[in-house]
Amino acid sequence: MKKRPVSAYTKVGGMYFFARTLDKIRLHARGELHEDHHEYLGKAYDGRLCHFLQVEYEALKARVLAGGTDEEIFAWCQENGRGVDETDLLIWNGFASKRGWRDEATASLEKNKAGSGLAHRTDLVTFFDYYEVDEGRAP
Numbered sequence: 001m002k003k004r005p006v007s008a009y010t011k012v013g014g015m016y017f018f019a020r021t022l023d024k025i026r027l028h029a030r031g032e033l034h035e036d037h038h039e040y041l042g043k044a045y046d047g048r049l050c051h052f053l054q055v056e057y058e059a060l061k062a063r064v065l066a067g068g069t070d071e072e073i074f075a076w077c078q079e080n081g082r083g084v085d086e087t088d089l090l091i092w093n094g095f096a097s098k099r100g101w102r103d104e105a106t107a108s109l110e111k112n113k114a115g116s117g118l119a120h121r122t123d124l125v126t127f128f129d130y131y132e133v134d135e136g137r138a139p
Contacts, residue, residue, distance in 0.1 A: 007132065008020050008096070008131050012074050015093065017049055055077050
């Protein structure tokens with residue numbers, strides 16, 4: 001059975017989604033990543049995260065596959081990209097956790113919800129909300 005990545009809410013270095021990106025890279029390399037995630041590798045949130053950190057996705061992928069903990073890889077990003085501080089984390093986490101809620105991504109979120117049989121779930125107003133339910137972590 002193919003696996004889903006860790007929750008987007010899992011923080012590394014105080015940053016949402018970082019652990020999820022690394023988990024997707026590792027799962028994909030082992031052939032264990034659920035197919036729903038394949039087309040978004042290095043794109044969408046992964047791409048925005050890399051852009052925000054100013055590291056190339058392929059360089060991050062190579063670093064992840066070389067081994068190390070999430071914290072070590074976060075430190076590598078801090079050294080090889082843009083170091084982030086508390087304000088940067090506040091901006092990233094606010095953006096990432098609210099994506100899909102009353103913004104240009106709302107239509108995409110609604111399309112994903114419909115495709116998963118969750119169109120009736122008016123409580124799922126962000127992509128993070130959707131991931132939690134769609135991937136079985138929340139009711």
